Amino acid sequence: MMAxxxxxxxxxxxxxxxxxxTLRPGHILVRVSAxxxxxxxxxxxxxxxxxxxxxxxxxxxxxxxxxxxxxxVRGFKTGDRVGVPWLxxxxxxxxxxxSGQENLCNRPHFTGYTLDGGYAEYASAxxxxxxxxxxxxxxxxxxxxMCAGLIGYRAWKQVNExxxxxxxxxxxxxxxxAQLAVYHDQEVYAFTRAGDAPAQRLARQLGARWAGAxxxxxxxxxxxxxxFAPVGPLVPLALAALAKGGTLVLGGIHMTEIPAMPYExxxxxxxxxxxxxxxxxxxxxxxxxxxxxPIRPQVAMFDLADANAALDRLRAGExxxxxxxxxxx
Ligand SMILES: [Zn+2]
Ligand SMILES: [Zn+2]
Numbered sequence: 001m002m003a004x005x006x007x008x009x010x011x012x013x014x015x016x017x018x019x020x021x022t023l024r025p026g027h028i029l030v031r032v033s034a035x036x037x038x039x040x041x042x043x044x045x046x047x048x049x050x051x052x053x054x055x056x057x058x059x060x061x062x063x064x065x066x067x068x069x070x071x072x073v074r075g076f077k078t079g080d081r082v083g084v085p086w087l088x089x090x091x092x093x094x095x096x097x098x099s100g101q102e103n104l105c106n107r108p109h110f111t112g113y114t115l116d117g118g119y120a121e122y123a124s125a126x127x128x129x130x131x132x133x134x135x136x137x138x139x140x141x142x143x144x145x146m147c148a149g150l151i152g153y154r155a156w157k158q159v160n161e162x163x164x165x166x167x168x169x170x171x172x173x174x175x176x177x178a179q180l181a182v183y184h185d186q187e188v189y190a191f192t193r194a195g196d197a198p199a200q201r202l203a204r205q206l207g208a209r210w211a212g213a214x215x216x217x218x219x220x221x222x223x224x225x226x227x228f229a230p231v232g233p234l235v236p237l238a239l240a241a242l243a244k245g246g247t248l249v250l251g252g253i254h255m256t257e258i259p260a261m262p263y264e265x266x267x268x269x270x271x272x273x274x275x276x277x278x279x280x281x282x283x284x285x286x287x288x289x290x291x292x293x294p295i296r297p298q299v300a301m302f303d304l305a306d307a308n309a310a311l312d313r314l315r316a317g318e319x320x321x322x323x324x325x326x327x328x329x
Pocket of ligand 2: 091092102105107
């Protein structure tokens with residue numbers, strides 16, 4: 001099968017021919033029809049996340065059809081459409097797994113990082129961590145739901161009571177969360193890089209009350225905010241826009257250093273917290289809500305072989321909405 005694989009940190013992905021993944025017990029083999037590109041893929045490729053699987057195939061927003069199931073798989077059969085997310089496997093035994101916090105597992109596996117992912121024609125996955133996809137979505141539309149949607153949803157749950165919600169970094173996750181928030185009658189304030197007119201336009205189209213540059217103050221203080229951009233200096237900016245008692249959620253897996261800041265930005269019972277990975281429960285909830293809203297991901301499709309060009313555009317901030325790789329038929 002054809003795949004795009006990690007070579008070394010900072011280098012472009014390499015186009016490789018690989019044998020089909022061997023089917024381990026409890027696993028499914030999926031013919032990939034779409035795989036979303038996530039900011040985390042860039043962190044893997046750029047060497048910002050430690051110890052990736054050597055020569056790993058990135059990609060953790062996989063949509064495809066099952067072509068083989070191994071013994072012990074329940075709930076799926078050949079031909080079913082499934083989604084495979086970032087959370088690839090957990091130990092099931094550590095204190096976090098046993099307390100409903102499998103997203104914090106001490107011995108986790110992650111798709112497209114410690115396990116081969118979906119920048120390929122085929123991928124294997126532990127069936128217990130894969131999901132049926134609502135029929136309302138095309139393969140390409142469904143792909144960003146698997147991470148931008150799921151992690152976005154988990155981040156949003158921390159601020160779903162906020163009347164005025166700020167979102168910093170208006171990319172794939174933000175454009176999904178904005179739809180969720182508007183559906184729940186929250187006022188959305190979208191913050192982008194200065195001058196990013198396409199992202200600001202998309203935010204307004206999706207129902208944002210206001211869209212502007214991250215350095216700008218919103219017209220009214222925010223009750224909650226989420227930062228999706230991996231940019232530490234956004235933290236004091238977002239805190240300065242937050243009302244007393246407000247919560248700031250950091251939704252990315254990696255962030256540049258957070259600068260020193262005066263305590264008064266945090267004073268007044270403002271809260272900063274991160275959100276790490278996802279649980280299968282998050283996925284079950286989100287995949288039920290998404291078609292009800294209905295959340296409509298805006299996708300730009302690229303041929304799988306053009307993964308490096310698509311990643312370069314994401315790095316340069318030239319993509320609006322979500323990018324999705326599609327293997328050639
Ligand atoms: Zn992701
Ligand atoms: Zn565990």
